[in-house]
Amino acid sequence: MKEIKSIAALAARFSTLPGVGQKTALRYAYAVIDMTEDQVDAFCAALKEVKSSVKLCSVCGNFTDSDVCDICASRSAKKICVVSYPKDIAAIEKSGAFDGVYHVLHGTLSPMDNRTPDDLNIKSLLSRLSGVDEVIVATNPDVEGEATAVYLARLIKPLGVPVSRIAQGISMGSELEYADAVTLSQALYRRTSL
Amino acid sequence: MKEIKSIAALAARFSTLPGVGQKTALRYAYAVIDMTEDQVDAFCAALKEVKSSVKLCSVCGNFTDSDVCDICASRSAKKICVVSYPKDIAAIEKSGAFDGVYHVLHGTLSPMDNRTPDDLNIKSLLSRLSGVDEVIVATNPDVEGEATAVYLARLIKPLGVPVSRIAQGISMGSELEYADAVTLSQALYRRTSL
Numbered sequence: 375m376k377e378i379k380s381i382a383a384l385a386a387r388f389s390t391l392p393g394v395g396q397k398t399a400l401r402y403a404y405a406v407i408d409m410t411e412d413q414v415d416a417f418c419a420a421l422k423e424v425k426s427s428v429k430l431c432s433v434c435g436n437f438t439d440s441d442v443c444d445i446c447a448s449r450s451a452k453k454i455c456v457v458s459y460p461k462d463i464a465a466i467e468k469s470g471a472f473d474g475v476y477h478v479l480h481g482t483l484s485p486m487d488n489r490t491p492d493d494l495n496i497k498s499l500l501s502r503l504s505g506v507d508e509v510i511v512a513t514n515p516d517v518e519g520e521a522t523a524v525y526l527a528r529l530i531k532p533l534g535v536p537v538s539r540i541a542q543g544i545s546m547g548s549e550l551e552y553a554d555a556v557t558l559s560q561a562l563y564r565r566t567s568l
Numbered sequence: 569m570k571e572i573k574s575i576a577a578l579a580a581r582f583s584t585l586p587g588v589g590q591k592t593a594l595r596y597a598y599a600v601i602d603m604t605e606d607q608v609d610a611f612c613a614a615l616k617e618v619k620s621s622v623k624l625c626s627v628c629g630n631f632t633d634s635d636v637c638d639i640c641a642s643r644s645a646k647k648i649c650v651v652s653y654p655k656d657i658a659a660i661e662k663s664g665a666f667d668g669v670y671h672v673l674h675g676t677l678s679p680m681d682n683r684t685p686d687d688l689n690i691k692s693l694l695s696r697l698s699g700v701d702e703v704i705v706a707t708n709p710d711v712e713g714e715a716t717a718v719y720l721a722r723l724i725k726p727l728g729v730p731v732s733r734i735a736q737g738i739s740m741g742s743e744l745e746y747a748d749a750v751t752l753s754q755a756l757y758r759r760t761s762l
Binding site for chain 1 (some may be wrong): 572573574575577578580581584585586587592594595596597598599600601603605607608609610611612614615616617618619621622631632633654655658
């Protein structure tokens with residue numbers, strides 16, 4: 375069957391979304407055919423609205439639809455949690471375990487991908503440090519995230535601000551049997567007394 | 569964190585797509601933020617293009633962007649394969665095992681959901697039967713699909729056209745151990761000699 379051009383074109387658009395393969399993209403495109411014209415118009419409007427209204431917080435780099443994000447506007451800036459991407463903020467906020475402000479690097483250091491400190495949102499972090507009690511680095515526990523954390527610590531500690539790193543270990547609810555060797559050795563090395 | 573309105577609105581749109589939950593919808597919305605304005609415009613254009621260009625083939629009811637679909641326009645109408653939805657055609661075409669034409673019912677009979685024969689694309693099927701050698705009913709092997717198949721057979725056979733049903737049995741590559749009881753009993757009952 376010759377594919378219908380417009381369906382194939384829409385499926386190609388859907389397949390640019392994260393984790394969407396050809397089959398899923400085609401399924402989404404078929405679903406659009408079943409939508410009413412009003413629904414399609416509303417979909418378009420929502421797409422354009424996100425693109426036009428969402429910008430970066432001028433203080434921390436998080437997504438916001440005003441100049442300063444809600445978190446920066448409403449919380450004490452005594453503790454700054456540094457993350458790689460805005461979506462990491464959503465994850466930490468969900469945990470409810472942090473009541474300070476954030477700083478979004480918009481990436482990690484990666485010599486392989488030619489991402490140097492100049493490519494990250496680091497300068498504005500340094501300008502926020504006066505009066506700060508602690509900087510918590512919450513980049514991912516992988517090679518790039520670790521390298522970024524070490525780099526930030528070397529940069530910030532000399533300025534007299536304590537820098538900490540989120541703990542590594544066995545995830546709650548996971549099974550030792552299936553933990554990878556590095557995680558397990560980290561969990562042993564960083565054991566806490568009971 | 570207070571959610572950004574436009575992101576939540578877009579996520580709500582994405583979650584109307586089949587199989588997309590809240591978390592995935594939010595992930596898609598974040599991905600849209602990272603798109604360029606041109607990409608978002610192209611996405612919108614593709615959405616609207618599908619809605620405006622895709623219509624139903626006047627012969628078989630399949631999706632098409634002209635009056636008659638490619639399959640109806642190019643193939644012999646000696647064998648008609650009846651399916652519930654256009655996406656079923658895509659699946660059968662992929663198998664390469666059928667070279668006749670199709671007829672799309674756009675649904676199945678369902679007393680529970682108040683779908684009667686009048687709600688399905690059946691009348692135009694009956695008007696296509698002159699000169700047809702066989703009607704193959706390829707509705708899903710579930711209660712509604714079976715009921716629809718039986719109904720069509722009763723309707724069409726008296727007109728002198730043979731009606732057949734796609735075979736049921738164990739799927740290729742699946743394991744007997746995990747087959748459900750109905751499938752297994754059908755597979756035994758419909759066994760073929762070697």
